[in-house]
Amino acid sequence: MSFIEVKPDSDFSIHNIPFGVISTAENPTRRVATRIGDYAVDLSALAQAGLINVPGLDAAKVFAQPSLNLYMSLGKAVWTPTRLAIQKLLSSSSALRDNAALVAQAVLPIAKVQTHLAAEIGDYTDFYASKEHATNVGIMFRGKENALMPNWTHLPVGYHGRASSVVNSGTQLHRPKGQRVVVKGEDPQYGPSLRMDCELEMAFLVGTGNALGSSIDVNKAKDHMFGVVLMNDWSARDIQAWEYVPLGPFLGKNFGTTISSWVVTMDALEPFLVQGPHQEPKPLPYLAESSPSAYDIKLEVQLKPAEGNEFSVISRSNLKYMYWSFAQQLAHHTVNGCNMRTGDLCGSGTISGPTEDSYGSLLELTWSGAKELELAGGIKRKFLQDNDEMILAGWCEKDGVRVGFGQCHGKILPAL
Amino acid sequence: MSFIEVKPDSDFSIHNIPFGVISTAENPTRRVATRIGDYAVDLSALAQAGLINVPGLDAAKVFAQPSLNLYMSLGKAVWTPTRLAIQKLLSSSSALRDNAALVAQAVLPIAKVQTHLAAEIGDYTDFYASKEHATNVGIMFRGKENALMPNWTHLPVGYHGRASSVVNSGTQLHRPKGQRVVVKGEDPQYGPSLRMDCELEMAFLVGTGNALGSSIDVNKAKDHMFGVVLMNDWSARDIQAWEYVPLGPFLGKNFGTTISSWVVTMDALEPFLVQGPHQEPKPLPYLAESSPSAYDIKLEVQLKPAEGNEFSVISRSNLKYMYWSFAQQLAHHTVNGCNMRTGDLCGSGTISGPTEDSYGSLLELTWSGAKELELAGGIKRKFLQDNDEMILAGWCEKDGVRVGFGQCHGKILPAL
Ligand SMILES: [Ca+2]
Ligand SMILES: [Ca+2]
Numbered sequence: 001m002s003f004i005e006v007k008p009d010s011d012f013s014i015h016n017i018p019f020g021v022i023s024t025a026e027n028p029t030r031r032v033a034t035r036i037g038d039y040a041v042d043l044s045a046l047a048q049a050g051l052i053n054v055p056g057l058d059a060a061k062v063f064a065q066p067s068l069n070l071y072m073s074l075g076k077a078v079w080t081p082t083r084l085a086i087q088k089l090l091s092s093s094s095a096l097r098d099n100a101a102l103v104a105q106a107v108l109p110i111a112k113v114q115t116h117l118a119a120e121i122g123d124y125t126d127f128y129a130s131k132e133h134a135t136n137v138g139i140m141f142r143g144k145e146n147a148l149m150p151n152w153t154h155l156p157v158g159y160h161g162r163a164s165s166v167v168n169s170g171t172q173l174h175r176p177k178g179q180r181v182v183v184k185g186e187d188p189q190y191g192p193s194l195r196m197d198c199e200l201e202m203a204f205l206v207g208t209g210n211a212l213g214s215s216i217d218v219n220k221a222k223d224h225m226f227g228v229v230l231m232n233d234w235s236a237r238d239i240q241a242w243e244y245v246p247l248g249p250f251l252g253k254n255f256g257t258t259i260s261s262w263v264v265t266m267d268a269l270e271p272f273l274v275q276g277p278h279q280e281p282k283p284l285p286y287l288a289e290s291s292p293s294a295y296d297i298k299l300e301v302q303l304k305p306a307e308g309n310e311f312s313v314i315s316r317s318n319l320k321y322m323y324w325s326f327a328q329q330l331a332h333h334t335v336n337g338c339n340m341r342t343g344d345l346c347g348s349g350t351i352s353g354p355t356e357d358s359y360g361s362l363l364e365l366t367w368s369g370a371k372e373l374e375l376a377g378g379i380k381r382k383f384l385q386d387n388d389e390m391i392l393a394g395w396c397e398k399d400g401v402r403v404g405f406g407q408c409h410g411k412i413l414p415a416l
Numbered sequence: 417m418s419f420i421e422v423k424p425d426s427d428f429s430i431h432n433i434p435f436g437v438i439s440t441a442e443n444p445t446r447r448v449a450t451r452i453g454d455y456a457v458d459l460s461a462l463a464q465a466g467l468i469n470v471p472g473l474d475a476a477k478v479f480a481q482p483s484l485n486l487y488m489s490l491g492k493a494v495w496t497p498t499r500l501a502i503q504k505l506l507s508s509s510s511a512l513r514d515n516a517a518l519v520a521q522a523v524l525p526i527a528k529v530q531t532h533l534a535a536e537i538g539d540y541t542d543f544y545a546s547k548e549h550a551t552n553v554g555i556m557f558r559g560k561e562n563a564l565m566p567n568w569t570h571l572p573v574g575y576h577g578r579a580s581s582v583v584n585s586g587t588q589l590h591r592p593k594g595q596r597v598v599v600k601g602e603d604p605q606y607g608p609s610l611r612m613d614c615e616l617e618m619a620f621l622v623g624t625g626n627a628l629g630s631s632i633d634v635n636k637a638k639d640h641m642f643g644v645v646l647m648n649d650w651s652a653r654d655i656q657a658w659e660y661v662p663l664g665p666f667l668g669k670n671f672g673t674t675i676s677s678w679v680v681t682m683d684a685l686e687p688f689l690v691q692g693p694h695q696e697p698k699p700l701p702y703l704a705e706s707s708p709s710a711y712d713i714k715l716e717v718q719l720k721p722a723e724g725n726e727f728s729v730i731s732r733s734n735l736k737y738m739y740w741s742f743a744q745q746l747a748h749h750t751v752n753g754c755n756m757r758t759g760d761l762c763g764s765g766t767i768s769g770p771t772e773d774s775y776g777s778l779l780e781l782t783w784s785g786a787k788e789l790e791l792a793g794g795i796k797r798k799f800l801q802d803n804d805e806m807i808l809a810g811w812c813e814k815d816g817v818r819v820g821f822g823q824c825h826g827k828i829l830p831a832l
């Protein structure tokens with residue numbers, strides 16, 4: 001229990017203690033914070049007051065940074081005791097509760113806080129690790145025979161994305177323009193995307209990386225990860241379909257990717273580890289894990305159409321459906337000596353479940369526009385219209401404990 | 417003419433004035449330099465002595481940085497007069513020549529200088545802009561019918577690469593390990609790449625970028641570019657072939673990419689602009705250029721086999737063969753609103769010429785290993801062996817003026 005009010009359905013219980021970057025009107029300097037209930041807690045202020053004392057952590061310096069990178073670089077030996085120390089500070093028995101001046105300075109109603117992109121992302125990689133999603137998209141893009149490529153069950157397929165256009169939840173993005181084939185078989189035309197889509201993903205942030213030439217062991221990979229966020233990999237399906245052979249998605253994706261503001265740590269997610277899907281064929285030794293590595297994280301996709309006034313849930317999925325684990329993704333990414341750096345972002349790929357109401361993209365939910373989604377008020381959608389808004393949500397729940405991710409929100413503005 | 421000795425065949429004549437980052441044993445702090453003949457010239461030292469005075473440039477601060485990024489962010493209105501001011505300082509009539517103490521401090525024999533990666537690269541993109549290369553690789557990977565995809569003549573195909581593993585010339589890289597199919601039709605095996613290759617490329621560095629949601633006009637694109645380097649896009653063909661469908665190259669490439677140390681500015685390359693290849697079909701308006709935008713840059717690939725003692729030239733090509741210009745690449749990259757940042761690196765793709773001795777990769781030169789390259793001393797190669805070394809070289813020559821790139825050197829060490 002915390003001395004700060006936390007509603008029972010809050011994603012940000014005392015069991016969470018996520019990390020993010022905030023500023024306020026009174027103090028526009030970006031700094032590190034955690035969140036509990038409907039409050040952001042300014043860790044920079046608590047550190048300056050001398051309340052965060054952990055070996056190896058210069059808290060006053062580290063939490064005064066405009067991103068989490070310095071903190072994330074310190075490694076698990078610092079992350080774990082720091083999170084516990086913050087948890088204790090916010091607990092009912094904390095000395096902080098009686099320091100009214102410091103509480104007023106550091107415990108900030110979330111409505112008064114501006115969040116910012118939590119990390120400086122050096123490289124962003126997107127995997128393709130849901131078998132259901134890869135199969136669905138494969139059928140639509142290449143036909144049933146070529147749906148799942150022969151490599152797919154042998155390795156976590158991934159590709160490099162664009163780091164510069166990863167944005168914080170709440171950012172509004174303009175509909176991208178580019179080349180797309182409007183009439184099948186004819187030459188491409190230039191114009192705004194006509195098939196704007198989302199992708200429900202989660203992503204991990206690399207905390208401690210590896211030197212060029214070295215690799216990360218799959219069974220130690222989790223310790224290199226700092227935490228997890230929700231991610232909306234906005235996708236212009238018509239631009240993507242025209243450009244992606246043979247070198248992969250490019251302009252269909254790199255106009256913007258939205259991540260949630262609060263990074264939920266691996267420590268907070270640990271209680272929600274479960275066994276992932278059975279893997280057949282058996283992965284090669286460098287991908288073989290010795291303990292469960294899937295996370296039971298409930299996921300939701302919500303859509304508010306421009307002409308509507310409420311969000312409708314259009315999909316319910318779960319991260320545990322993901323075939324290749326985050327640990328396998330990181331081990332695979334580095335098996336060739338590729339170096340990871342603090343702040344690198346690795347997306348899961350669209351997390352589609354086994355049923356039609358658990359698909360993680362409009363492409364799948366409407367089967368490439370063959371059917372319409374019905375939203376509240378009888379409004380219908382195949383793909384996103386201008387001024388449509390989306391929310392991704394995600395949370396874990398077990399034995400009365402809830403740890404969640406808040407919202408990953410975005411809005412598609414008209415093309416410029 | 418410069419008061420510093422410049423041999424007639426030097427890449428670094430007074431007409432060049434490239435930019436790079438150096439350190440020395442006496443002063444291990446990284447700082448900005450130019451190069452002339454066999455000397456690096458410490459611009460930080462000249463700036464501190466008050467010799468570089470250009471409006472909008474705080475030279476003492478900007479040239480004391482450990483990368484070119486701050487300088488590159490200042491834009492063409494600063495780059496052009498700065499380069500001319502440095503050129504003047506190094507000319508025969510310069511006052512600097514008689515300041516023996518400053519010359520001793522700032523004009524450093526290249527053998528005493530360590531170069532470093534010139535830029536902090538936020539994002540690295542690799543294009544695929546040589547029609548000859550795309551056709552050759554297409555035939556080998558997908559057969560003659562599917563060699564050049566329908567999109568290829570409509571847009572400059574590109575994909576995102578890995579920024580973290582871009583390294584400076586001279587860096588030794590370990591042969592990557594990973595999954596590759598050794599016996600056709602059988603399951604992949606794990607092990608060191610058996611088909612290590614190079615790719616002869618050039619790349620431009622973005623100087624001034626664009627905001628997310630905006631685009632760069634193709635006819636203004638050149639002014640956003642700071643300069644050009646040689647680039648070796650090392651490629652493990654067996655890893656690449658197994659992984660790349662459908663999302664593109666990943667571990668077959670991201671273990672290392674080498675760029676040359678000295679960034680040759682767009683201003684220095686301006687005299688070598690020529691008309692590029694005829695483009696049919698006519699590019700869409702956003703890709704239509706109003707003036708010549710190809711560069712006549714002679715290129716060479718050299719290979720020194722581990723058991724040999726000299727480099728053999730294995731290919732001679734030219735950047736002017738490239739179908740899609742750098743300007744078209746940058747305009748295309750941003751047409752969807754993707755934001756470019758100072759320091760972003762955009763590779764040309766392998767620059768193969770029309771003849772068999774002008775191909776830019778071993779894959780093409782040996783036609784996927786069907787034939788052997790004969791090197792000096794009768795040594796033969798299909799792909800790279802451990803401890804083989806490669807050099808890429810490039811230079812422009814016209815009316816007795818030579819502007820070149822020096823060498824892009826690398827060595828493949830055994831797998832770890
Ligand atoms: Ca995706
Ligand atoms: Ca390449």
Ligand SMILES: [Mg+2]
Pocket residue numbers: 161232233234235253254255256257258
């Ligand atoms: Mg995206």
Ligand SMILES: [Mg+2]
Pocket residue numbers: 577648649650651669670671672673674
């Ligand atoms: Mg490479």
Ligand code: NI
Pocket residue numbers: 213590
């Ligand atoms: Ni080594």
